[in-house]
Amino acid sequence: MSLNRYSSQLLDEAVEQFASLPGVGRKTALRLALHMLSRDEAGVERFSNAFLNLKGSIHYCPECNMISDDGICPFCSDPRRDHSVICVVESLRDVFSIENTGQYKGLYHILGGIISPMDGIGPGDLPIAELVDRISGGTVREVVLALSTGIEGETTSFYIYKQISSLPVTVTAIARGVGFGDDLEYTDELTLGRSMQNRQPFKP
Amino acid sequence: MSLNRYSSQLLDEAVEQFASLPGVGRKTALRLALHMLSRDEAGVERFSNAFLNLKGSIHYCPECNMISDDGICPFCSDPRRDHSVICVVESLRDVFSIENTGQYKGLYHILGGIISPMDGIGPGDLPIAELVDRISGGTVREVVLALSTGIEGETTSFYIYKQISSLPVTVTAIARGVGFGDDLEYTDELTLGRSMQNRQPFKP
Numbered sequence: 001m002s003l004n005r006y007s008s009q010l011l012d013e014a015v016e017q018f019a020s021l022p023g024v025g026r027k028t029a030l031r032l033a034l035h036m037l038s039r040d041e042a043g044v045e046r047f048s049n050a051f052l053n054l055k056g057s058i059h060y061c062p063e064c065n066m067i068s069d070d071g072i073c074p075f076c077s078d079p080r081r082d083h084s085v086i087c088v089v090e091s092l093r094d095v096f097s098i099e100n101t102g103q104y105k106g107l108y109h110i111l112g113g114i115i116s117p118m119d120g121i122g123p124g125d126l127p128i129a130e131l132v133d134r135i136s137g138g139t140v141r142e143v144v145l146a147l148s149t150g151i152e153g154e155t156t157s158f159y160i161y162k163q164i165s166s167l168p169v170t171v172t173a174i175a176r177g178v179g180f181g182d183d184l185e186y187t188d189e190l191t192l193g194r195s196m197q198n199r200q201p202f203k204p
Numbered sequence: 205m206s207l208n209r210y211s212s213q214l215l216d217e218a219v220e221q222f223a224s225l226p227g228v229g230r231k232t233a234l235r236l237a238l239h240m241l242s243r244d245e246a247g248v249e250r251f252s253n254a255f256l257n258l259k260g261s262i263h264y265c266p267e268c269n270m271i272s273d274d275g276i277c278p279f280c281s282d283p284r285r286d287h288s289v290i291c292v293v294e295s296l297r298d299v300f301s302i303e304n305t306g307q308y309k310g311l312y313h314i315l316g317g318i319i320s321p322m323d324g325i326g327p328g329d330l331p332i333a334e335l336v337d338r339i340s341g342g343t344v345r346e347v348v349l350a351l352s353t354g355i356e357g358e359t360t361s362f363y364i365y366k367q368i369s370s371l372p373v374t375v376t377a378i379a380r381g382v383g384f385g386d387d388l389e390y391t392d393e394l395t396l397g398r399s400m401q402n403r404q405p406f407k408p
Binding site (some may be wrong): 006007008009010011013014016017020021022023028030031032033034035036037039041044045046047048049050051052053054055056057058066067068069073074075092093095096 | 210211212213214215217218220221224225226227232234235236237238239240241243245248249250251252253254255256257258259260261262270271272273277278279295296297299300
């Protein structure tokens with residue numbers, strides 16, 4: 001029997017799997033694998049099953065593509081949210097980021113990507129027709145574009161704008177500008193320029 | 205349906221399980237859970253099964269308590285290692301640390317803990333009788349104590365010494381001293397004092 005890296009192929013595999021996670025190096029992976037070894041069997045089962053269940057049983061909302069445990073997601077089915085506003089984002093994580101601010105009470109539309117010829121993602125690969133359908137329902141009054149800046153994000157925003165600008169809906173975009181606590185001196189000129197263009201009445 | 209933290213209990217559970225790992229906060233846990241969601245099913249199964257298999261099928265070497273896929277561990281069964289030296293360590297991780305140095309080719313004896321009245325761990329809870337048995341076999345010539353300093357480690361080392369000092373075996377301990385690259389100025393006096401006591405002939 002040859003001496004493998006950690007004397008056990010089972011441990012090797014556990015370390016390798018932890019190390020396959022983004023941002024986890026081999027040293028941390030070993031620490032985590034040994035931690036798993038020290039847990040009781042029920043704890044390890046609960047850990048492992050969480051991901052099997054997540055992958056095996058997750059649904060996506062037919063309206064907005066949000067993940068959901070079944071059918072329509074909690075956002076789209078919540079009567080307390082403002083169903084007249086839809087915010088278009090690239091991914092799930094953007095939804096969580098916006099929710100964390102507590103400043104938005106409308107619905108979402110998750111594209112799951114942006115137009116990227118390099119990655120072979122065209123407009124037809126994104127659920128933009130579905131967005132048009134949702135707007136055609138008549139309840140929606142405003143669409144907020146919250147895609148990343150950069151060529152691909154701007155292209156996607158522009159494409160969506162072209163698709164929906166003829167519909168009776170206001171298209172807005174989240175404000176870009178100098179971040180809170182940022183020094184003007186260290187802000188790139190594009191951001192600072194945009195910030196100047198979009199200056200607002202001062203509210204003391 | 206109430207709006208739970210991430211709109212999905214399956215995702216909540218996955219985030220919670222990642223966050224239960226040492227050193228993983230909720231933000232990282234969310235990032236990891238979304239990463240799992242983006243993997244294909246086979247990838248998630250391999251990930252989860254690694255820990256179920258580790259916990260369900262791991263064996264411990266009856267000689268040294270090292271983890272092993274079956275029976276005697278790769279250390280104890282390796283004829284190229286020096287079976288006349290046993291290094292006593294607290295945990296598996298210590299073995300990996302020592303192996304990384306490439307400076308030790310003997311066997312190990314993993315205690316799995318140290319004497320700690322606070323945690324209710326007495327000498328009888330540690331495999332010290334098994335160590336005495338191994339030494340009584342007659343092959344062992346030296347026992348290297350490599351337990352942590354601090355009251356509990358020292359107590360354990362002393363207890364083991366008392367148990368085996370009457371046997372025909374040399375008992376040694378790993379050297380303590382100023383680390384490579386450490387400034388004398390910033391070294392605690394206990395370490396520096398020990399370092400001075402244990403000074404060695406200078407080899408240029």
